[in-house]
Amino acid sequence: MNENRFFNRKHFHSINCQVICDENCNILNVDASYGGPTHDSFIWQNSEIREHLEGLTTNTDETAMLLGDSGYPLRRYLMTPVVGALDDSPAGNYNAIQKRARSTIERTFGILKGRWRCLLGARQLHYSPEVAGKITIACCVLHNICNAAGLDPLHLIVEESQQERVHDP
Template identity: 50%
Template sequence: MLPVNILLARQHRRQRLRNFNIERIYLRNTYDPFNLDNLEFQRRFRTKDICSQFIDDLMPHMSNSPKINIIDPRTRILVALSFYATGSYQRLIGESHNISISQQSVSNCIRDISSLITEHLADRYVKFPTTNEERNVIKLAFHQKYNFPGVIGAVDCTHIRILHPVEEEHNFVNRKGYHSMNVQVICDSNLRILAVNPKHAGSTHDAYIWRTSAIREEVEIQYRLGNRSCWLLGDSGYPLQPWLMTPIVNALPNTPEGRYTQAHCSARNCTERCFGVLKQRFRCLSGDRTLRYKPEVVGQIISSCATLHNICILHNLNVDLIDEVNDQLQVVRPPDVVPNDLHQEGDRVRERIIRRYFH
């Protein structure tokens, strides 16, 4: 049997934790984060209007409980939004005076809300164009901004730093030597995300992610059905295909090929600006943060941030202090690829674009 002093110490500790939890529940239930001024609310959660709509969208998919100590759905959503926006440590988020929950509860909230967003809201706000009307709107915007015809999106990948996973750890080490997820994003000229693929480890090559993606299958099907005036833009790390235009390596300035490549690179750089805005808006994805979750959960967090990014664009929410992306000509030299029929067909399409628009 334990000594009396140890038993009394344990009893005192349990009572102290019980009183602390009661006080925390009282603080959480009597404080409304929406009473914060707009600037402070935006720093913690982003704008009130967007948060209110987002809560209304997600609440029907959340189960509630009659237990007195359960965390109410709105607080759970705000916890996740605070993490997305700041990328702060879970304990610091939980100890915030307007949240007041434990570190473990913060972790559970982030996982649960990310899963709900991915399952119920992502497809509503992150949509690849499937109709001629949708494609024409995107093509017109690209043509007006960059004088490049037929573009329905630009594709590129970005790395999101993660904690080294337990399983297949070596697959997540990218070319820069740290653990990451390699995330493929397709966006339009307004930086709206049209598709996001957050399922691949950091060592996976961009071209492989593209080759196995559902979007590649979609644009190829449309091409085979006779839609020959739509294509995506990718850098030279991607294969040239009739539905995916790449720049011309070593194209001379003031030539048709040079003008094509310059316009191509300027239009494709919208993906770099999209990455900058996304990571500035949701600091949990920025390069100086590390997502300490399993890769599957990291993928849901990334998908959730992409969904919220599009909601912000829908409401014309600007992000200040975004570093300007260098729009100068940047061409990545691709690995040697043996030409095939698809590459040759893509080359003919690219030559036709150059002759028609850049001579």
């Protein structure tokens, strides 16, 4: 593994995780194999879930819908913000609603980082990027187990200032 691909512009190693959650903050898909400098759209373009959704919406009558931030491409199954929309326009109203709906992933990250403090930006996983990615995935699995067991996450939510912010249009 080339550790240089995990060395970001802020001069430390990081992982760019692609995470998909549902409305109940359950993690449906996670990919923690890319370095921090890797662009979201590159990770998406090379993801198995994208291939699955392309096939699903092309070859069947089934539908699926994801919300993405402006780092992702608009697709028939992937709703992204309208770039350059005026706030009081229909597109601006759509952006506001879409952003509120996307806040579920931010809440999921807050709960996940609250449960597993090693994932906080202020902390470091002192392992190779490959092992750190596996630890991240394990935390996501344990997060879902906690959700299934009904453990109350409200006191665990990490403040937004401790999280990375989503891309806005």
